[in-house]
Amino acid sequence: MSTTLLTVDDLAPAKYWTRERRSGAVLVVIGLLAAVGFALLAESAPARFTLGEDATGAALSIDGKLGAAVFGALTVAAGVGLLVGVARRWFTVLLVAGVLGFVLSFLCWQVAGNFLPLVGTASSSLGLAVPLILGALCGVLCERTGVVNIGIEGQLLMGAFGAALIGTMTASVWLGVLGAVTGGVLIAALLAVLAIRFLVDQVVIGTVLNLLALGVTGFLYERLMQTDAAAFNTPPRMQNLRIPVLADIPVVGPVLFDTSPLVYIALILVAVIHFGLARTRWGLRTRAVGEHPTAADTVGIRVRGTRYLNVLLGGVVAGLGGAFFTLVSTGAFGKNMTAGAGFIALAALIFGGFRPVGALLAALFFGFANTLAIYLSAIGSPVPSQFLNMLPYIATIVAVAGLVGRVRAPAADGKPYVKS
Amino acid sequence: GEAPEENAAGGGDAPAYSTCMVTDTGGIDDKSFNASAWAGLEAAKAEASNISTKFTASNAIADYEPNLTDFAAQKCNLILAVGGLMTDATKKIAAANPNSQFAIVDAAIPDATNVYPLQFDTAQASYLAGYLAAGYSKSGTVATYGGMNIPPVTIFMDGFVDGVAKYNEVKGKSVKVLGWDKATQKGTFAEDFTSQAKGKAISDTFVGQGADVILPVAGGTGLGTAAAAAESGGKYSVIWVDSDGCEVAAQYCSAFLSTVVKSVSGGVKDAALKGSKGEKLDAAVGYKGTLENGGVSLGAYHEFDSKVPAELKAEIDQLKNDIIAGTIKVESEAAPK
Amino acid sequence: MKVEESRRELTAGRIVTAIWSANTVTVTVLAIIAALLIGAVLIILSDPDVLATYGYFTARPTDALTASWELVSEAYANLFKGAIFDPDAASASTALRPISETLTYAAPIVFTGLAVTLAFRGGLFNIGAQGQAIMGCIAAALAGFLIPLPIGVHLVVALVAGAAGGAFWGFLPGILKARFGAHEVITSIMLNYIAALFLGWIIMQAGVHDPNRQDAISKPVESSAQLPALLGGDQRVHLGIVLAALATWGVSWLLNRSTFGFELRAVGANPDAAKTAGISVTATYALLMTVSGTLGGLGGATQVLGTGYALNPLVAANIGFDGLLVALLGRGKPWGVLWAAILFGALRAGGNRMQSYASVSLELVTVLQALIVIFIAAPALVKAIFRLRAARAARLSTSIAKGW
């Protein structure tokens, strides 16, 4: 008698309509739509994608009809690739290529006979995305450690308020940033204490902290800032920081290397948190606490302590996001000025799969959809502006429903850790 | 109800006159008509010592009625409702309190004898702004955008487009207007009155498309355009709306070519002063701001004074006279009837 | 005699202990008190004149204390007078006004609160009540001025239309979750924005926009489709609050006495067990969001048919988000939602008067609302502050939502 280990290989054929194939089918359909529909609608005039901020300068140019057809075909090709069942590891690449092809085809149709300045589009997408990136990063820190944070909106708002107040009172941008961080941390601390110590339902507390931040900032705004804006609400503006050589690289340079310090901070934080979570002791422990707190506890990790730390760090990051509103984009605090950015950040966080890079991409996607909507209305699209402004929201729904599907949250997310 | 606070300051012989303002949901410092109306009341108070001022902010449409009622109960001498959306509430509460004097900005209530209407034919002034923009533009492209596609906003845009058209007609040019198509009433809107980031994104797009004069009609969102223009180092300029840009947003004065002034504050101040002197505020007459009475106007050029050609200035003055004289008619669906 | 006395003492003592233990009522009352105390601090802190008297507090403390007391008591007295009863009221109608206002504000948020609550019980976080309310507003208003119908029928049709509008807007995230696993929080946040933009568009369309008005406002709803006033005269309170109470009863019945309620509670408490027992979790999600959306839509309909009468960009105000808070405050119980909504309505009504008479910003009301919910959600905190006995505190902190 000898031991034979039976293995489960080349068994019954795999189910045909896998996720890959379904996505492939979708790509083929929309690709055909683009290749035929957009191409027919498109003017046969050059669509110019200029490398600068306006019509002048070098440009990539393609005939609108041709471009719409070619990029549509690219989408079809990617879809076919998925349908015939190429290796799994190409899935993401093909999916991205397919979606990109569709977007480009659409752009060729719209831009035909006109031009789209790439630098302007990219920097505007990035600009609109920055607070979302920071807000979502705050979410990443909290959720990966197991604390649901619905209160990002409140943290951003408090951060914006803190930046304006302290920035004005000290007449210093960087102290203003510190004020923003303080504001964000204040809300984070409430979240942490109430959720971790007092075991309040985390969804409840997050929602309520948004309201609290709205009320407190609104109240103080009316009492202080509105009555004496000069003393309380004219923070210095943050100047762009130009990184010498790098800023001269075409397209990428002006977008990435001649911009606000907060943009650099946001992008650096994405990298730091990404690598930190994956490669450092802090990250390992954070993830362990978010996935299986009891296991973390049994190896001597302080579960609650880790959660406190990360929620507070999240407050710092969200505070920076808040500073962007007052110190970079606006130059003054306004009531409810974040206007739902925290909720969009929350969506970006989930959409991005609770990962820093995912959150970054989701936020950029949102910023781009927004910029595109603005571009289309500016070049006189016949579609009413309300519908154009729906674009980012509809695109997010389609992306979440069609491409992302179920997102796996950290296993212990939202569950308070109670030792018996 | 309670007795009103009679802080008849100055001890002048005129009886105390309390003015009470209900803002619409924009709040007291919306950088638009609420702020402007409040400024009007404050200016009136500064001028006549028997005037006292007070405001209450509405958080929701549903707050209009209780807020107006509360002021009526406090026996305010003049209750000012700001914004056309308050029409229905004002009509109802004015009917319920026939002895109180009301006034409303940006609307008229036909049969209510105790509601003094304050309206503005803003299109007249923005017509001049359109002409100015077209004449000043080097690139031959100008742009406008709004906060929302609603008449109080689009009235500016209608006049602006017509002003540009007039310029093209007179000069045989073809200056393009981005962001608003008067015929189809479609255009670029931020769908937002606060997000400066969005304002900046919109103006960046316009500038990318070649525009070098922009008229944002979007409250706080427009500040994004002003800030970006001020930073652009003269690449493009902005025409502000409502109150003189160099006063409400002095930090961006270098970017303001001019302002389409809608002097809500002037109208409100006049009404308050009139009331405080015991004169009747005749609802049937009301107040209609026009170029003629200065209720609307093209504001000062400030830092651009030397850059706008004298010839252009003269043409604009002539246009203004023509409009006042009625030889040129500025029409907008959104204009007060 | 002696025995009797001591017994009486005993019972009195017991009652005190019973009250002072952390039962729901006590915690709620104390939460409100704690919130008002913090609010008072904010009022004082933000008043420069009163704050100045604290500058010489050690020299003459009475100044600071009287000034603070006057400031705070005036504010809260007006809050009370505006919300519940005005003792100086000259006539019956002014005496009724506070209650009328309170119920007027409460009516729509009862519906949205129920919408959120029902979803919570089924394990979903319906952050989209706002969008559903907006769609409810739109549909109800369109039915209210586009369809000519006799009195009575017209109101019913408008309400049904509003319900249908909300139902559709709830169905979307429901089906997206059931079919594609798209998270309802993301989709319903996005749908909130889409609804608001759609509202902005539809108002200005021919046939909808009021041609006599220079604003973004639709034609008004015909009087046959308006919710009739309950008290007549100038009082705003309308049939909506009665419908809200009926809806509360209905939701309560649905949850506890219907098979669908059984399903959704099972799915909410333990989807795996529900699935194993043959309940279709996805179908329940889709249906639940639809029903929840229906309630949200009714909230919108109540708003537009009861107080607004015409569509404008802000017609739905914040009723969806208020509903969220009311649901949290009501701890997942329909009748709790009704009382929470009335409390919020009272704060709004009183807040208006507080602002008007005492010049205290409405934002204070927002702060108070937030604080009350925080304290009620954290009974342990209230217990710690007031040193309550720890009776049944565990039961107070029922968790309503489970992570993602």
Place this chain on the structure above:
Amino acid sequence: MEPGEIHALLGENGAGKSTLMNVLYGLLQPDEGEIVVDGEPVQIKGPRDAIAAGIGMVHQHFMLVPVFDVAENVMLGAEHVRGGRLGWLDRRRARKEIKEVSERYGLRVDPDALVEDLPVGVQQRVEIIKALTRNVDLLILDEPTAVLTPQETEELLAVMRTLKASGKSIVFITHKLQEVKAIADRITVIRRGRTVGTASPESTKDELAALMVGRDVVLEVQKAPATPGEPVLEVSGLTVRDDRGTVQVAGVDLTVRAGEVLGIAGVQGNGQTELIEALMGLREIEAGTVTLAGAPMAGRSTRQVLRAGVGYVPEDRSVDGVVKEFSVAENLVLDVYDQAPYARGMVLNPERIAANAAERIEKFDVRTPSADAPVGTLSGGNQQKVIVAREMSRPLKLFIACQPTRGVDVGSIEFIHAQIVHERDVGTGVLLVSSELDEVIGLADRIAVMYRGRILAIVGPDTPVEKIGLLMAGVTEDAA
């Protein structure tokens, strides 16, 4: 505990073994009493103190993060880092350490494998390595053999001997008497939270069992020979994937006849769960057919399967079996709540639900304060009885019981076994899945051994345990 000693802790389910060890490990705080380590009384406030005191523990429910790889799990809490305060993880060193430990004690694992992909036996190795890398002197193994095949158990015992030889002490918790006898130096028996006696490995099994339970127990199931009838369940070529897309059931053929108990034996994680879920309509069937009394079942919803006359006791009662927040009465109608007489149309009938509860509680001896008490407050055994009571309350063609007595006290085990036999005797086909080999052998009329998604053989209950054990490990005779 002496150094180099293996001390067995015996006791029936819920006796307090885990609790005692959790106190020792600092996860729970003692109400009174003291812990003495190396002659010094120590205060163990948390696992940190325990680790510092040289105590390591392999928990009954593994304390591994499923989405981490082996190396991450092992280093968690005791990471080697570079870069000072930066705390850059030194994975290379972790890998090396794992390799060393696993070579020294013969514990083979791949440091880069994801824990959730590993079979339980290997997960347990990871747990042991995790404890050993922390240089423990005392290792607590809480029921380590419950999830192992007899062969794996042998391997584990060998590892334990190596550990003992290297001077480490081990606390070994189990219910299985022969293991204790095979390896323990000393035995302590715990019942209802008290030490009821110590014994030496020389004691007989019966003595130990009596000590554990406090009375003489009948370990055999009493039943008459089966009288199998028509096939009720026929499964052929069934293939099923798990959530991650791996094939877990690979072309299984099975037949269950009316009036017989078919037992499925096998180590946890060999596809039993997926097989049953597929039968129940809880999991998509990739290929193959399933018929119930001749009617095709594949592709039917769970509700349709249940309504076709299938009773189902899921393996994880707290996840799949009961809704803890629901009352006992509600749980008793969890799958029939919408049928007469419990509901008419959409309207529930609370009286009938309550009446049903009263009857079931009585008949199945459910110990509950009232029918309205949330099920979550009941003891595990009583929760299980609620499920069994519910599933046996309607006429069945097929009764599927998965791990029906896991974590249930002896009295309840006897009761549930009797119910299963009764169900068989009235002509229902019974499909029993259990990782307790004794249970399968005791109850089943035929035993199917499942290994890596396949049925390796179907044997009679009188087959020697060793042979079934080998089959469970994937060793077939014909491969000899």
